[in-house]
Amino acid sequence: MTAVESRPAGVLTEGPGHRPFGARAKAFFALTKPRVIELLLLTTVPVMFLAAQGVPPLWLVVATCVGGFMSAGGAGAFNMYLDRDIDRLMGRTSQRPLVTGMVSPRECLVFAYTLAVASTVWFWVLVNPLSAMLSLGALLFYVVVYTMWLKRRTAQNIVWGGIAGCMPVFIGWSSVTNSLSWAAVVLFLVIFFWTPPHYWPLSMKVREDYERVGVPMLPVVVGNKAVAGQIVLYSWVMVGVSLLLWPLGYTGWFYPAAALVLGVLWLKEAYALRARARAGLTGAKLKEMRLFHWSITYASLLFVAVAVDPFLR
Structure with a gap:
């Protein structure tokens, strides 16, 4: 058995079907990396106030936040799918849903694609196409450029990979003005x-x-x-x-x-x-x-x- 195949002590080995619904729902929510999303929304909403030079329409704030949650959540789920081999070996990530077996890799991937598509359609229909493209671009940058390419290849991974985390600023501004x-x-x-x-x-x-x-x-x-x-x-x-x-x-x-x-x-x-x-x-x-x-x-x-x-x- 290789190091990557080994499973840390205390990690669940039963299939996801044996888990209670509440625990499973919590696990899927954890796939979205909610603490990261909090920071992303924290930069999105205030920028909307600055763009509006006052209070933006409440429905627009809600629509942008929901779309942002789905997009960032999809990116987080893709990240956990791609990093599941190293997550099981790191103390900070050893209890993530894919490591514990609470969610299967296939379920995680379906969940990630669903959120990615849903968020793009949501932004396009309820906000505007520019915000939809910026949201999709941020997701693809985080998954493809950071997670799949930069993270395991260069010490500058966080520097350039962080561009994805900057995009909510553009999304917040464009959601109000349809421009940058x-x-x-x-x-x-x-x-x-x-x-x-x-x-x-x-x-x-x-x-x-x-x-x-x-x-x-x-x-x-x-x-x-x-x-x-x-x-x-x-x-x-x-x-x-x-x-x-x-x-x-x-x-x-x-x-x-x-x-x-x-x-x-x-x-x-x-x-x-x-x-x-x-x-x-x-x-x-x-x-x-x-x-x-x-x-x-x-x-x-x-x-x-x-x-x-x-x-x-």
């Missing part, structure tokens, strides 16, 4: 430069997992010190880009003030992580997850500021 703008491009770039310093601390935490399965995440390839230096570099660029909305005339005073304060707090955490990495600290003393958790708070508050700003102009 420089404001959407700026916020797209904010998420682009946010993604690596958001994810690299987590990959530092589970570095041994990635090393075991041969995925070349940056901490595996260059070590924590170099990664921490890259985090500081990307952080500076991210903060700088986040301030561009104001001089371009898309916001009033509130957003840049919030972006500046949040950016200073982010840089403080990034430099603290770099100092700990340079000191050779490891394990609990490295405290890499401090920046990971703060990054989620940062993105949440920054995009809340995006939504609030139109009401204070």
Whole structure:
């Protein structure tokens, strides 16, 4: 038996048909990676407020969120199908539905295709064709470019693969205006430069997992010190880009003030992580997850500021 064929202790071996309906429903929901979807919708809805310069139609917000959930959920299900061989060997992913046997690979694939098709049709009919194409493009980029090509081949996987996670900004803007703008491009770039310093601390935490399965995440390839230096570099660029909305005339005073304060707090955490990495600290003393958790708070508050700003102009 190969390492990939082995099953960790405690993993279920019975077929999916032996599982209660509630547990099965929960497993299918888990295939969509709901925590990731929360972040994606968090960048979609505030951009709709900025695009509308106020409150967008409620039905449009709901339609965009439902379509976004289905599209991102389909991408997540495809990802779990393609990564099921390495998921069983990593502690962080060893309880995913395909590993435990709660959902079969075939069921997962059918579920993924169903969500992908349904989300595209949903956006096309209820929102607009541009949003439908952007949504489908994001799904294909995440599945084909990131999961199938970049993830297991290059340490820059998160950098370029993160483009898929930037697309909800375009989708939110286009759902309101049926077009794109420089404001959407700026916020797209904010998420682009946010993604690596958001994810690299987590990959530092589970570095041994990635090393075991041969995925070349940056901490595996260059070590924590170099990664921490890259985090500081990307952080500076991210903060700088986040301030561009104001001089371009898309916001009033509130957003840049919030972006500046949040950016200073982010840089403080990034430099603290770099100092700990340079000191050779490891394990609990490295405290890499401090920046990971703060990054989620940062993105949440920054995009809340995006939504609030139109009401204070």
